[in-house]
Amino acid sequence: MAGLGVLLRKELLEQWRTLRLPLVAIVFLLIGFLSPLLARFTPEILRAVGGGLINLELPPPSAGDAIDQLAKNLGQLGALIAILLAAGAVATEKDRGTAALLLTRPVGRAGFLVAKLVAIGITLAISTAVAVAAAWFYTLVLFEQLSPGGTVAAAVMNWLALLAWAAITLLASTLTRSALAAAGIGFVALILIGILGIVPAIAPWLPTGLAAAARALWLGVPGPEAWTPIVGTLLLIAACLVLAWLAFRRQEL
């Protein structure tokens, strides 16, 4: 993959200069801080909102609730951000003509795509690490200390799920010339895979299966097998990249 290192450097500089990396990291930091807070104070908020008119019997909040809240936020808002990060990656470069600037150089198209996904992956990795670190710290303050090893494993699995949404959207971005269309395809894929997640035979292999496995690892409790969704998600990411390359290598710019 000729030029991969040079292209990756350009992509990372772009992530920084266009403020994508710092903005996404700040949003993820807020998600990380707010998730344990919401878990801790939701029962009290509900009681206060009810004004004593509704007699709610809620179990006492736990570290598991904080993790569930974080997983839900990363699975929704985080996934949406991953889709938006990848939507314009190729489509906008084709539309604006900057892809032609790079691809009239001795650069392979595979390298062009891999650099894009790796750069988005690094942005998501830094942001996920920030979110999980913040959630770990607030969970420690409000509930209990979670195992550092489980925390790292959960961070990696949550990141892998986000990378899968980005890879699907990168494929869409390669197939179209519109970032909006690519984002739409990514969003539809997110919903479709969510629906497929209710099919027992398929569910363990999907990126949506990573959250439950990550939760079990983080809390140190028995849970679903972690390797199945990891392997399934890695295969999905690889398939998206290969399909994107097969399409891109035949495209006129």
Next chain:
Amino acid sequence: MSASVVASAAAPAEPAGALGISTRDLTKRYGSILALDGLSLEVPAGSVFGLLGPNGAGKTTTLRVLTGLARATAGTATVAGVEVGLDRPDLRRRLGYLDQDPRFYPWMRGRELLELTGRLSGLEQPELGRRVLDMLDLVGLRAAAERRIGGWSGGMRQRLGIAQALIHRPTVVFLDEPVSSLDPEGRRDLLDLIAGLRDATTVVLSTHLLADVERVCDRVAILDRGRLVTEGPLEELLAKHARPLFLLDPEAGQDDAVEGLVGRLAAAPWATDVSTLAGGRIRVSAGDADAASAAILPLVAEAGVRLVAFERARPTLEDVFLELVGPPGPDDLDGRGFVRPREVAS
């Protein structure tokens, strides 16, 4: 623009007689639109080659196919001895390309853009640093090098485009309308630069500015609606296609007599075109130079017109162009002023 810097933009000289570019029956269709129709060309290595034609003639399509940005529907082409194709890094190592509307990353600085394109073309430090500075000097952008490109003018972006096309000393350079956003001084400098690349680099210059082509090109191809109309050395084309041309400059204040003279000239059997230019001069294009030379002054005398000057003018490329392509009629143009492409059954 210093001579040493111009020389440093060029690649090592090609062996004499080698071909820089060769195309055979190159055809490009977009659905039912025939953008390029069986183009066969041979461009000698080290020549400056002008690709001429009205808007929509197929010039940009030709460059896009030759640079690997578009795929030919039929036919073959080689650039610097490498067969063209979409995903061909070995082809692109040898070529430089300036788009007619060069686009860059607005968040990037000018120096960074040249470093990026230089690195992608295989340059490494310390040569890369030297080439970046040379190119910035060459196009007069040294002072703006640390500013973000997003705030640059169209002319500055075009000059940056030229610098990135030349940074790696390509064997073949494709320049699509390279002077369209330049001021007169920048245009003159660029044409000097192109002339300085001759012999060492094959330059293909796509333009509709005929004066620029006359100034720097060794050979010219004229395209019209995707077809090659003619191709050859500039002087040969002028000798072959340009009709003899005479210019008459009447004294002022003889409007009626001049009108009569124009009518007499237009009625002459050897006259192919008679028109009145700005300032009252009369331009006479003739099919038979000898007959015209013998007949014009007697016709002037008959019409009673007093002349300030009478000359046989050197035909220009514009005359050749108009002779071969002709001005498009109103039905030939689309809403953007482009010549309508030919449509074929898809």
